Amino acid sequence: MFHRESGYFKTTYAADSGLYPLPIAKWTIGVLLAGFILLPTISTALSGAVSAEYYVSVVNLILIAVVGALGLNILVGYTGQISIGHAAFMSVGAYTAANLAVKLGLPFWVTLPAGGLMAAFIGAIVGIPSLRIKGLYLAIATLAAQLIIEWVINHTPAISGGSQASIEVPRPTVLGYPLKTQRELYYFLLFFAVLAIVGTLNLVRSRIGRAFIAIRDQDIAAEIIGIDIFRYKLTAFAISSFYAGVTGVLYTYYLGIANYENFLITTSIDYLAMIIIGGLGSVLGSILGAIFVTLLPILIRVFMESFGTLLFSASELNNVIPATRLGLFGLLIIVFLVVEPEGLNRLWRNIRNYFRVWPFSY
């Protein structure tokens, strides 16, 4: 946020390595968190209960995307291993949780970690080729994993629950109370999204995180300074897949159904787009990217609905809106990347750095 560091002196290592060393930063985070907790209440007060339900539903989609994008960024952004199979790991988590919830009747606080762990396990196996191959070759290997997992789910009734390959799961219950409305689900999702954010922030400044970054920057050098590449590459795959699995479970509980058609290759590409637009190798970038990719199509439509009638007749507009939505979406992504190749995160840092010394920027 916009604040200056002058006048604060750190006297211990612990203070220096704190996530938010400045009191004002702690306050900002506190206010932000409070804002998010009160968000449904505020939006209800501003726009009425019916509209608030819609706004909260959009935020819910973003929260789910944030968890998934963070997971992918750990692998691609921090460890430098390309993966096009992210959505497949989500489906692994989704089906694991759905089967446990329906067949064994387990509650979400068991199925959610179980889905994540299962995805982590599969992810670690898929990560094995990364020990020998890099770059585009690895991308193709993970693409193969995506297709294999899709096929296996589609053709194994024991996993997919029959020819429709979809399993209806009951709503998550907290203390016997089922979470049904968008507002209730919002807190459910917010809890896990915050957990994922805090987890990642701490992960990347730990020993494991530094090992990931060393591998990304130069894997041979990393090996020479004593980082066990075998272990850390597979760990990166496992952690990333764990996040993906949890995303899949959250999505399953959010929809009330596990269906592998929600986790096709296009979803993998969407998540890659999120972290590239947001900024590789940054937590804030994952969040911004998830917000951007989810929100942009919605905003384009709202904008076109309001102003499109100036240019087109109503019946034409129905054809124009979806087309412009796709076109404008692609165009904006290109523009953003040309303006700032390092993503929204860098854009934000540039703005912040400008104001940090403003008005004496010399």
Added chain:
Amino acid sequence: MQCDRTGATQTVGVFFCPAVHDYTNLINSKGGVEGRKIRAMEIDHEYKVPQGMEAYERHKKEGAVSILLYGTPHTQALAAKLAEDKIPGTSPGFGSAASADGKRYPYLFPIAATYWSQAAAAVKFVKDKLGGNLKGKKIAYLFYDNPAGKEPLPILEDLAKLEGFELKTFAVPAPGVEMGAQVLDITQRYRADFVIAHLFGRSPSVSIKEFKRVGYPLSKVVSFVWGSAEADLEAAGGGAVAEGYNTMQFAGVGSDYPVHKQIRDMYQKEGKPAPKEMASTVYYNRGIFHIAVHIEAVRNALKAKGANANITGEDVKNGFEKVKGVTLDGLMPPLEITPTDHEGGGWVQIFTVKGGKLTKSSEWFRAYPEVIKKHIEADAKKS
């Protein structure tokens, strides 16, 4: 209304969605439903589920009383939500066959023949074509390898036992543009007496071309509803190539129904030419069919509550369950939706390509309702 004009199934959406608007405008220009105007709000979801969810919440925010769904994964994703919010949704020709069960899915209405009913009707059609007896005959089932493609399998297997025919399945993997091997297998090695095809997107046209190439008579192929449009025939090389190809329809084909004349007149009055989308009559008519059922449901709701009442999703749901006898002069099947049967009977019609055009070759019919009923009940018990 959810719609897909840009995603994986855009070949359907670009004709389907304008038809919904045209029919809505027609009804409104004639004074609306019981004096009330209908507003059809379209949101394109690119055939992606998150966008579909967002579209649904947006519709809910705008106060929608009933929703035209689009896409099998979207229908399944919204099934629970619709019941919680008490807004009826319809899924003609897609969604899940088990949702015909009105008790289990009170707010989901397939309104047209599900894949199970289509499978039963296809077998009935084959039986008639092969002289009324299927004992020892070989039927090949060529399907797109996804959940929707596999859904009819249990019905076909049951009917194979019941009628004594031999069934062999041939899966076409996504994206379904390569099926030379499967077609050769069907025609040369298996030597099927008849082929039932259940394909989507580009793949129906590929199948027509392949069957033609190996010299298999297309009159021995019957396709499910999503391989049945003019666009598929054109992509295969025009009506002449597809001569004899049998297609299954849940709404009538052709633009000579009185409702088309009314829509053309409406456009003429505004000084505009008739919409070009009308030329693709299969999808256009399905669009009309889809919205017409909704309008009838709303009409029933308004009749029950009074023309000035503020109707809710629940009222429209009850309205759906009273839909009966809307035919639009043959464009629609003899639909009868009841609180238990949300499919409305499961009627289909077969159209055959004759002289390059889709020509009606059967009346509305349905088949083996007892087999389908058994499966719906078994499915309800499973959960």
